[in-house]
Structures are given as structure tokens and as C-alpha cells.
Amino acid sequence: MKPSIPQGTRDFSPADVRRRQYILQTIKSVFEVYGYQPLETPSMENLSTLMGKYGEEGDRLIFKILNNGLHEKKDQAKLNEEWAKVLEKPYSATAITERALRYDLTIPFARYVVMHQNDLVFPFKRYQMQPVWRADRPQRGRYREFWQCDADVVGSNSLLNEAELLCIYQSAFHQLKVPGIQVKINSRKVLAGLAECCGALDKLTDITVAIDKLDKIGWDGVEKELIGRGLDADKIAYIQQYLSVTGNTEERLVIMETLLQASDIAQKGIAELRTTLHYFEQLKHPEWTSELIVDFTLARGLNYYTGIIVEVATTAVKMGSIGGGGRYDDLTGLFGLKGLSGVGVSFGIDRIYDVMEELALFPVQVDITTKILFVNIEPKAEATILTYLSQLRNAGISCELYSETAKFDKQMKYAHRRTIPFVGIVGESELAENKIMVKNMETGTQELVTITALSNLLS
Amino acid sequence: MKPSIPQGTRDFSPADVRRRQYILQTIKSVFEVYGYQPLETPSMENLSTLMGKYGEEGDRLIFKILNNGLHEKKDQAKLNEEWAKVLEKPYSATAITERALRYDLTIPFARYVVMHQNDLVFPFKRYQMQPVWRADRPQRGRYREFWQCDADVVGSNSLLNEAELLCIYQSAFHQLKVPGIQVKINSRKVLAGLAECCGALDKLTDITVAIDKLDKIGWDGVEKELIGRGLDADKIAYIQQYLSVTGNTEERLVIMETLLQASDIAQKGIAELRTTLHYFEQLKHPEWTSELIVDFTLARGLNYYTGIIVEVATTAVKMGSIGGGGRYDDLTGLFGLKGLSGVGVSFGIDRIYDVMEELALFPVQVDITTKILFVNIEPKAEATILTYLSQLRNAGISCELYSETAKFDKQMKYAHRRTIPFVGIVGESELAENKIMVKNMETGTQELVTITALSNLLS
Structure with a gap:
């Protein structure tokens, strides 16, 4: 299906x-x-609250909700009678429908x-x-x-x-x-x-x-x-x-x-x-x-x-x-x-x-949620990146580590398609220096920074 | 009714x-x-999307929406046939109901x-x-x-x-x-x-x-x-x-x-x-x-x-x-x-x-929307208060002038019941001094301030 x-x-x-x-x-x-x-107010109102308030045309356009458990009702003859009226005219039979969407x-x-x-x-x-x-x-x-x-x-x-x-x-x-x-x-x-x-x-x-x-x-x-x-x-x-x-x-x-x-x-x-x-x-x-x-x-x-x-x-x-x-x-x-x-x-x-x-009036920031994606390429850096995430998130900065060690290109594509403005790379050399290579996805420029500097940059 | x-x-x-x-x-x-x-996602899904996904009990608890315009349908015999099935068992007849609430x-x-x-x-x-x-x-x-x-x-x-x-x-x-x-x-x-x-x-x-x-x-x-x-x-x-x-x-x-x-x-x-x-x-x-x-x-x-x-x-x-x-x-x-x-x-x-x-964990601020109500008692002050409102609102401060010249008590009661924390009074003397008497509704203390001071106080 x-x-x-x-x-x-x-x-x-x-x-x-x-x-x-x-x-x-x-x-x-x-x-x-x-x-x-x-x-x-609730999505559903009693049908009686809504009917007759919006004119005949309005009545016809109200979405009515079928009562539940109709097959369990004893008085099936009555239900059939009401049903006949529903088919005859746009009729609200409370036995069949008591509620409607606002x-x-x-x-x-x-x-x-x-x-x-x-x-x-x-x-x-x-x-x-x-x-x-x-x-x-x-x-x-x-x-x-x-x-x-x-x-x-x-x-x-x-x-x-x-x-x-x-x-x-x-x-x-x-x-x-x-x-x-x-x-x-x-x-x-x-x-x-x-x-x-x-x-x-x-x-x-x-x-x-x-x-x-x-x-x-x-x-x-x-x-x-x-x-x-x-x-x-x-x-x-x-x-x-x-x-x-x-x-x-x-x-x-x-x-x-x-x-x-x-x-x-x-x-x-x-x-x-x-x-x-x-x-x-x-x-x-x-x-x-x-x-x-x-x-x-x-x-x-x-x-x-x-x-x-x-x-x-x-x-x-x-x-x-x-x-x-x-x-x-x-x-x-x-x-x-x-x-x-x-x-x-x-x-x-x-x-x-x-x-x-x-008119293209939406500010660019509206399209940004995650500010930085750390790529997942160097397993040795994982523990360090996790502490970075913790530090940034605690400062209210939205960030992610790509959750699998996928190909670099695939991870960059993810950042691009998600319109994440910065990518953080922590390879062996960055790890040794306690720094992060930050790539600006719009300009393509790269910069080597500490986590504190990064946090300030993204705040 | x-x-x-x-x-x-x-x-x-x-x-x-x-x-x-x-x-x-x-x-x-x-x-x-x-x-x-x-x-x-939409409130309504096709009934076929939902049915059979939540077990038999779940199926019974789904709110189904009656199709509109049933009385205009040509094939009423078919509708009656489907209706009989609805009454016989909890049955989804697309001729009668195609949509349901999520x-x-x-x-x-x-x-x-x-x-x-x-x-x-x-x-x-x-x-x-x-x-x-x-x-x-x-x-x-x-x-x-x-x-x-x-x-x-x-x-x-x-x-x-x-x-x-x-x-x-x-x-x-x-x-x-x-x-x-x-x-x-x-x-x-x-x-x-x-x-x-x-x-x-x-x-x-x-x-x-x-x-x-x-x-x-x-x-x-x-x-x-x-x-x-x-x-x-x-x-x-x-x-x-x-x-x-x-x-x-x-x-x-x-x-x-x-x-x-x-x-x-x-x-x-x-x-x-x-x-x-x-x-x-x-x-x-x-x-x-x-x-x-x-x-x-x-x-x-x-x-x-x-x-x-x-x-x-x-x-x-x-x-x-x-x-x-x-x-x-x-x-x-x-x-x-x-x-x-x-x-x-x-x-x-x-x-x-x-x-x-x-556990009474909601912070007090959650219950406050309007920060200050100006009481409406001195018609001569109205024009001045309107400029105050404009100035405060432009600074993002929520404020109101009581919209009628009602009794003072009634206006205070409004502030109290709306949990508005401050009331501003501009009578003849305040008007002459270009000041506002600000009453703290919690402590009951009053202070005579300029609109600039008030704006700073409430920011």
C-alpha cells in the first residue's frame, strides 16, 4: 500500500x-x-454547539465524527431510522454523530x-x-x-x-x-x-x-x-x-x-x-x-x-x-x-x-537549527567530541555528532542538506592540539579554534 | 441551551x-x-493508514470522521449495505468514513x-x-x-x-x-x-x-x-x-x-x-x-x-x-x-x-503576561498614558490601559485577578510632574517614577 x-x-x-x-x-x-x-479550546465540539451558526453552507462543511461503538448499541432499529434521515438530507443524528471538528x-x-x-x-x-x-x-x-x-x-x-x-x-x-x-x-x-x-x-x-x-x-x-x-x-x-x-x-x-x-x-x-x-x-x-x-x-x-x-x-x-x-x-x-x-x-x-x-522575507536564521555538526571520522576523537557536545549544549548551542563513522562526503552532504552552517573536524592533529578545525559551510573558510572560542563564536 | x-x-x-x-x-x-x-502532520489521516496498526482495541478507539455529502451520493443502496456492516461489527466502510483523527x-x-x-x-x-x-x-x-x-x-x-x-x-x-x-x-x-x-x-x-x-x-x-x-x-x-x-x-x-x-x-x-x-x-x-x-x-x-x-x-x-x-x-x-x-x-x-x-514547580513569571496596568481615572491623562503605552510596548513590555473609566476599585480588582504585578496611576498631580505613581501589587508599596525609569524597571 x-x-x-x-x-x-x-x-x-x-x-x-x-x-x-x-x-x-x-x-x-x-x-x-x-x-x-x-x-x-478542544478540537471537537458538541455538534449542537456548531450547527446553525455558520449558515446552511457552513453546516454542510462541518466535519462530523462518527460515534464509536455503534455495533454494540442495543437499539439498532433506531440507528437505522436515523441513518435513513442522514441519507435523506444533511441531518445531524446524535445517535450517529454527536461531535464535530471545530x-x-x-x-x-x-x-x-x-x-x-x-x-x-x-x-x-x-x-x-x-x-x-x-x-x-x-x-x-x-x-x-x-x-x-x-x-x-x-x-x-x-x-x-x-x-x-x-x-x-x-x-x-x-x-x-x-x-x-x-x-x-x-x-x-x-x-x-x-x-x-x-x-x-x-x-x-x-x-x-x-x-x-x-x-x-x-x-x-x-x-x-x-x-x-x-x-x-x-x-x-x-x-x-x-x-x-x-x-x-x-x-x-x-x-x-x-x-x-x-x-x-x-x-x-x-x-x-x-x-x-x-x-x-x-x-x-x-x-x-x-x-x-x-x-x-x-x-x-x-x-x-x-x-x-x-x-x-x-x-x-x-x-x-x-x-x-x-x-x-x-x-x-x-x-x-x-x-x-x-x-x-x-x-x-x-x-x-x-x-x-x-517575497523571500524569512530571515536566514529561521532555517538554522543545528549550529555545528562534528564529523565522525576519527574514532580516537569520539570521547573528546562528546565532551565538546556537552559543553556547547550546556551553553544552549544546538550541535550534533554524526552518529556513525560514515564517509566524509556523506557527512558533509548531511550538513549541507540540513543547512547546518558550521562543520567541526577533529582529526589526529586537532586532537593532539586540543583544537577543532571549523569549516564555515557558506564561505568554505576553515579556522582552527579551541572549544571555548567555538562556544563564543556560536553563542 | x-x-x-x-x-x-x-x-x-x-x-x-x-x-x-x-x-x-x-x-x-x-x-x-x-x-x-x-x-x-495532519490531524486527519486516511483511515487505512491507521487501521490495524494499534491492535483490535486500538482500532475500536479510533475516532472516525463521517464522509460529507452522503445525502448527495447516487448509490444509496451501496451506502445502506455498508451501513449494515458498520452496525454488524466495528467495520470501516470507506463509503461512509474514509478519514480518522490521528x-x-x-x-x-x-x-x-x-x-x-x-x-x-x-x-x-x-x-x-x-x-x-x-x-x-x-x-x-x-x-x-x-x-x-x-x-x-x-x-x-x-x-x-x-x-x-x-x-x-x-x-x-x-x-x-x-x-x-x-x-x-x-x-x-x-x-x-x-x-x-x-x-x-x-x-x-x-x-x-x-x-x-x-x-x-x-x-x-x-x-x-x-x-x-x-x-x-x-x-x-x-x-x-x-x-x-x-x-x-x-x-x-x-x-x-x-x-x-x-x-x-x-x-x-x-x-x-x-x-x-x-x-x-x-x-x-x-x-x-x-x-x-x-x-x-x-x-x-x-x-x-x-x-x-x-x-x-x-x-x-x-x-x-x-x-x-x-x-x-x-x-x-x-x-x-x-x-x-x-x-x-x-x-x-x-x-x-x-x-x-x-509540587508547585511553575515559576511565578509563567503566570505573568501583562506587566503593568494603567488605571483609567483621569480623562485628562489619557493622551499621555497612550504615549506611555506606545513607549513601553515598543520596548517589548506588555502593558494595558483599562479600557473604560470605571471605578478605581473595579480596575484594581482587574489587575489583581489578572495577576498583573504593577499598577500605574496618572492623576492630575502626576500629570503635572510628568511622572507615574507605580504601585507594586504584591508588596503594596508605591513609587513616583518617570516613564524612562518605569521602562527600565520593567525590562
Whole structure:
């Protein structure tokens, strides 16, 4: 049998893991500097926790786990009945499947907050970096197992949170050295105001879904979509006017205040954008180079957002958004805890990886683990080399002795393919001198040094 | 609906995650110092990769994933036929379930090595820290989702690997400061030699299974077990003699050489133990305090071991083994790649966590993330505090401003419950002086400092 892995899943080789860890560690350290705390939830949730939370399409994409020991169950007639329903429609029969793999990190977070509401201290700021699973059709860049990386705060209405989350994006991409980062923000309240002003508040979703496609299908496409969704020419003209506003940030904010003056919610949205920008200006660091853009055409597909929304992309690579988020007024209401407002952002780890790979942004050190390989050619030197290993490792320096007395070439090839930067040779003469011949694998130069000097060199 | 999580799974709160991360990071850094490289495999494997690898009991405990879109399949008659078989016996019908959650890290590792044999450079030393899933009956200390933490090397027969793995145990538990660690080693070859010498080589498994229980059931129990497995009195007397050997390590090795002199394999096993100990002596660090004990009564349940075996426990807590491993001659043969010898060890993360919790071994710093909370009481100070946050964060110091102007007491309570060690107060007088009143939450003392002094204090 030729072994394989399930479609849409991946093995991560040592080099892959190190590079992914570099991204995750960088983001994690930024989260922590902003006071976010780590949380981990189980891979499996009760199916009832997940079903009905992601729409009909989402329900279909949830990986369900078959109950164990079905053949031992007494009531086989009941099982057959449930099975017939599974075949009839996408049906969750608890007799057959009670558990499922988590589909995202947001619903488990909401479930956690509700279950632990009495132990938690609010505002509760948590980050979570874990895999999620979706039975989607696999394609380039879309996997059935992939990591999400979210930070959210619940139990605070302050726009300081929004501003800090913008800082988190800037700081993380600054540290990862990703160029051309654009962080776009808008407010769902402004979009609601637009719908209100053109007399189509009941069509808010239709309008946002259409606007969300502007990037891809242009104005003509959006217009067609709006017609199809039953908006009349006046309303469409109003929306076009909204989408066409130009000028610098302040100019556009002022124009919007006028254009949407009939809507209280729009005015509130614009005021929130101003406050968020104001906080951000005070919090930001002068070295950050990412652009922060108020973009009134930003809509974001998900309907649970109610305030500031945000999306991140880079102009350096054609890749779509590599992060996004926003405020939602009621995260935990689904599970019976009303009135907890939240705001959060997400990093698209797989896409960030692809961007960094394409732009060759991973530092060389990320690919290095073992710093020096001692070749195993002179049996008399073995005991001495072992004490060297002990000394280096005690100083935290990663090192190896090739574990067999193989041919020199084979050992050098091992060092090369493992991208080990130095090779240590202890032959008879080095042994006599109590020294090590150290070869720099990149430059090819050699140097005779003591173990103390070597330890200093590699520290 | 009152939300809950599946039986046998756990949420990890921020404090739990940080403590677990402390253990995992410590072990990871040790693995890397010894030249082991990280590998990650998918949570799901093809069911065919897993089935038949863990015995009948193992097969039953594998979590199988229901195929998606069953209701859309054309051939419903076939599905019903397969379903009948699922109900009849624990049967894997690919039409119903093709994928399953990984049961351990060893089989996925073997599968990975076979799939990538042409790209890998041998010896291949990898470590892997990932969750695994088993549909076991949940009980105290036994979960349905738990982490494994393994290091293995394949493609090298050198006993240097065994010695380095012993060092990895010593170094990791030294760094974690776990007291009373005993690392026991033996060789499966010595046990095979015992079976050979008492003329019961065909009963090797029966003998090891019985000996493995010595700790729990004592000699009387083992004797009963051996009788039950059909061994006669002579053989049992021989085994008793073997198990009763006493003296220091060297004395016991010499007695064993004599007792098992008729067996070549036993002599080879004893020689391997000697070589491993010899390497270990050269590699070890003087500060390590763990005991390394040659224990001829150590058997280990798993049958795939063929050479040195090892098990770790602590005398400080009643807990059973917290690590174990050994050499296996043919890891990848199951997947068609013959002749690759491997050796590996595993850390029992959940039990190590419990030991460290019970002995209060987690350093205080592990529980601290945010170093200082600025209370939000004086609106005029907000702008200044935001620049302080920016300055501290840029120096990598984790800090927060309480995001609302809540009551002072509420904010102090937040700092206390989050175990934030310092609170910064900027009232009107501090603002006028360009200073911060810093309160040490543990001692209660207060000090008036500049932001630069504060940054130095917290760095």
C-alpha cells in the first residue's frame, strides 16, 4: 500500500514548521505586548454547539465524527431510522454523530465565555491560534485543515480596543517586515446609514454584499447586482455617489458627514472612525510604515459586524486579504449571554506564509537549527567530541555528532542538506592540539579554534 | 441551551495554556539543542493508514470522521449495505468514513518518512508535539484529546542516539526542576535472552507482559501469571532468579553476563547497555541530578521494541511513568520501507503538568503576561498614558490601559485577578510632574517614577 494523506491536508516539513512558527511567534508576542492572553479550546465540539451558526453552507462543511461503538448499541432499529434521515438530507443524528471538528475559533470562544462567565474578569482579552477544519473543495490556497489566529476582546465598548487592534496589525507586519501593507477601515454603522439615507434599510445586507464585490466586479457589476436585488435607480445613484467620494481622509470624512447627515447611525459611525483614528495616532510607533486607510467601500461579507470593520492586504503581492475583523455587538447571545460586545481581528496565517515565501522575507536564521555538526571520522576523537557536545549544549548551542563513522562526503552532504552552517573536524592533529578545525559551510573558510572560542563564536 | 464540551475534552484557560507552553517550550528547546527538528502532520489521516496498526482495541478507539455529502451520493443502496456492516461489527466502510483523527504520532511519522524517503536526509531526527485523539472511556487523567510529545531518530543504528535521548530526559527535567526523577533502562535483547535461556523463546511476549506487571502485582502475582501462561516450574524459577539480581550497576551487569551466558542476544543486549552508559557518562552534565538506573525488571508493554527500552518516573509524586521509549528495528516496514531502525522517547505532558502543579514547580513569571496596568481615572491623562503605552510596548513590555473609566476599585480588582504585578496611576498631580505613581501589587508599596525609569524597571 502506497501511503498518502487526505485531500486538502498537509504535512509540514521541519523547514515549513520553523517558518510557520516564526510567523506565529511574532504575532503571539505582539498579542501579549497588548495584554491579550492565550486560550485553547478542544478540537471537537458538541455538534449542537456548531450547527446553525455558520449558515446552511457552513453546516454542510462541518466535519462530523462518527460515534464509536455503534455495533454494540442495543437499539439498532433506531440507528437505522436515523441513518435513513442522514441519507435523506444533511441531518445531524446524535445517535450517529454527536461531535464535530471545530469550524472556526469564534463560536468556541463564545461558548467558552458563556461557560466561564462567572470566573472570567471582563474585559476579557484573548488570543487563540489553533487549527480549524472545513470539508470544503480543496484548491490552491484552500485547505481542509488550516490554522486561524484570532485576538478578541469582549465586555468593553471602548474604541481604544479598535485602535489597539489596528496597532497589533501594524506592529506584527512591521516585525515580519512585510512591505506594502494597507489596513483599511470602515464602519458598519456608516453602511447602515447609507442604506437608511437611500431609503433601503431593509436591504442593508443586499447593499453590503454588492459593495463587498466592488474590487472584483467594478461599479458596473455592483450596479447590475443592485438592480438584481430590487433597488431602484434613485437608490443606486445614491450608492454610486457614496462610493465615488474622493479626497484625503479628513476631506472624505467631512463629505460623508454631509452626504449621510440624515442618518444618526451614520454620524455615530463617522464619529467612531474619528475617535479610533485619534487613538491610533497617539498609540502608533513612528517606525511603522503600513498605511491606514479609511475606505468607505469596505463592506466585509459577514453579517454579525455592527461597528468598525477592518481588512488587511499587501500591495506587494496579488493575494487578497491577509487579515480582517471588526466589532460585533452580541457574540455570546447565541448561547444565552446577552449584551456582551466584542471586537476582534484575525491573521490569515497561510496567506501570510505564501506572501513571505514569495517575497523571500524569512530571515536566514529561521532555517538554522543545528549550529555545528562534528564529523565522525576519527574514532580516537569520539570521547573528546562528546565532551565538546556537552559543553556547547550546556551553553544552549544546538550541535550534533554524526552518529556513525560514515564517509566524509556523506557527512558533509548531511550538513549541507540540513543547512547546518558550521562543520567541526577533529582529526589526529586537532586532537593532539586540543583544537577543532571549523569549516564555515557558506564561505568554505576553515579556522582552527579551541572549544571555548567555538562556544563564543556560536553563542 | 446550556453550552458544554464533549466528555473527555478540555478548555485550557490562559493560565493553563501558559503553564503547558512553559513545559512544551522547555522540552522543545532541549530537543533542538540535540539537533532534533520539528515535524507536523495532519490531524486527519486516511483511515487505512491507521487501521490495524494499534491492535483490535486500538482500532475500536479510533475516532472516525463521517464522509460529507452522503445525502448527495447516487448509490444509496451501496451506502445502506455498508451501513449494515458498520452496525454488524466495528467495520470501516470507506463509503461512509474514509478519514480518522490521528491516534498517536508514531504511525503518522512512519507514514511521513515513507512518503518523503527520497527527500529526507538520514539519519532523520524529528520531534513532534501535537494532540492525538482516542475514544477511550474518560477518567481522571485520561482524556479523549491529549498531547503527545515525541522525539525519534530513524536511519541510524548508533547507540549514541540512545545516550543522547537519555540526556534529553535529564536535561529537560533538570530545566523543569522536577525532583526525584528516575530514568530506568533495560534492553529487550536481555529479555529475549532470558526467554531463550529458560527455553521459552516462543513465550517472550508472555514473559514480558507478566514482568511488566511486577511493580503492580509483585512476584506472587507475576508467578501466578506465568503459570497461567503455561510456563513450568523450572522456567519460572529461572525468571525469579533473573528478577532477584541485586548489587550496584556494574555488579548486576556482571551477574547478568554470567546468568545469561548461553544467549548471544542477551550478551549483545548487555553490551549495548554498557555502551549506552559509557556514552551517557561522556555526554552528561555535572549539574543533572536525575538517577539513571539499569533495571532488568523493566519490560514495557509495547511489542515493537527490539533494543534499549527506557521509562521515566518521579519518586516525588505517585503518578506512574511520565515518559518512555526505546529502539524499534522496523518502524516503516508497515508502509513498505524495510530496514530503517529507529529509536525514540516520549514525554507524558499531561502527567508532567500534574506533577508540576502538585509540587508547585511553575515559576511565578509563567503566570505573568501583562506587566503593568494603567488605571483609567483621569480623562485628562489619557493622551499621555497612550504615549506611555506606545513607549513601553515598543520596548517589548506588555502593558494595558483599562479600557473604560470605571471605578478605581473595579480596575484594581482587574489587575489583581489578572495577576498583573504593577499598577500605574496618572492623576492630575502626576500629570503635572510628568511622572507615574507605580504601585507594586504584591508588596503594596508605591513609587513616583518617570516613564524612562518605569521602562527600565520593567525590562
